[in-house]
Amino acid sequence: MSALILHEDPVSGNCYKIRLTAAHLGIPIERRAYDIRRGETRTAAFLTRVNANGRIPVLQVGDDYLPESAAACIYLAHGSALIPHDRFDHADMLRWMFWEQYNHEPNVATLRFWRALIGEAHLTEAQRAALPAKEAAGHEALKLMDEHLQRAEWFAAGRFTLADIALYAYTHVAGEGGLNLSHYPAVEAWLARVAALPGHIAMDG
Numbered sequence: 001m002s003a004l005i006l007h008e009d010p011v012s013g014n015c016y017k018i019r020l021t022a023a024h025l026g027i028p029i030e031r032r033a034y035d036i037r038r039g040e041t042r043t044a045a046f047l048t049r050v051n052a053n054g055r056i057p058v059l060q061v062g063d064d065y066l067p068e069s070a071a072a073c074i075y076l077a078h079g080s081a082l083i084p085h086d087r088f089d090h091a092d093m094l095r096w097m098f099w100e101q102y103n104h105e106p107n108v109a110t111l112r113f114w115r116a117l118i119g120e121a122h123l124t125e126a127q128r129a130a131l132p133a134k135e136a137a138g139h140e141a142l143k144l145m146d147e148h149l150q151r152a153e154w155f156a157a158g159r160f161t162l163a164d165i166a167l168y169a170y171t172h173v174a175g176e177g178g179l180n181l182s183h184y185p186a187v188e189a190w191l192a193r194v195a196a197l198p199g200h201i202a203m204d205g
Contacts (some may be wrong), residue, residue, distance in 0.1 A: 001063035004203040005030045006072075007050050011117060013169035014069040016203045020165050021073045029059075037117065062142055063106045070097050073162050077167070082162050089157035095157045096163035100170075104145075107137040108127040109170040111177030126130055135178065142174065149186035155195065160197060168194045173203065 004022075006029045008015035016065055022029045025052045034040040034056055042054050053060045058065050059072035060106045066072050077083050111134050114123055123131075129193065148155065155163040171190050175181055194200065 002064075003030070004028070004076075005032055005059060005060035007032050007034065007058040007065075008056050009036045009041075009121040010204055013054065013112075013173065013203070014105075017069045017165055017169045018059060018072045018076070018102055020169065020201060021076050021082065021162065023201040024082065024165070024197070025076060026180060027076055031138070040168060044064070050196050068092055070101065070162075070166065072128065073165065077162055080164070082160070084157040084161060087160075093156040093161045093163045097166045100166045103111070104141040104167065105135070105170055107134045108174050108177060110134055110178065111138055112170065113177075114175055115178055116176040117175075138174065138177070139183075142179060142181070142187060145190075146186045149190045153190070161195070164190075164194055169203070181185075 001075065004019055006015065008018070010029060010031075010033055019029065019031075034046070036056065040046065041051070041056050047054055049061075050065055053067060055067065057069055057072060058067045059075065060066075066075060076081065084093055091178065111131070114120070114131070114134075116125055120128070138160070152158070154160055155167060160192065171181075172195075181191075
């Protein structure tokens with residue numbers, strides 16, 4: 001495998017997904033930090049060389065650049081036990097990863113970013129007006145997860161996969177956004193299972 005460099009903001013759960021995947025696989029990654037709150041991913045140098053979309057994370061593989069956390073995790077985990085070989089289980093893993101990006105992350109992660117990293121006092125009027133809807137959608141996502149985890153220990157294939165990594169990243173810090181995880185005991189038990197796995201690393205942002 002070519003040398004790997006992760007262009008990241010350490011506070012980002014999307015970046016943490018890639019670090020956590022690499023940790024479980026024992027893959028070394030060099031890290032380069034950017035502060036998204038200071039616009040460091042919007043500079044001409046970043047946009048020209050790293051990602052024209054101005055977003056992190058980006059996994060650099062040799063001279064190639066791979067944006068999007070799910071794509072980077074799949075690249076790292078190719079051929080490993082983190083990706084099920086069974087056709088249905090593989091698709092089910094991807095289903096949860098897609099759901100995380102479209103239903104979970106836009107609410108759970110956004111609430112954390114607004115409240116813990118920006119601060120409510122600094123939100124725009126539109127952001128403050130959106131808080132109740134974000135909270136409702138965040139609780140809806142956690143409820144769906146809790147219902148699934150009442151029936152299964154993991155999200156796909158009956159074992160730990162990339163689906164669990166994708167969902168763990170922002171769920172375990174959902175409280176920072178004002179979402180009380182004590183209402184979701186099955187989610188809390190799953191978070192503890194993930195954190196107890198060999199190779200687990202904490203989010204250091």
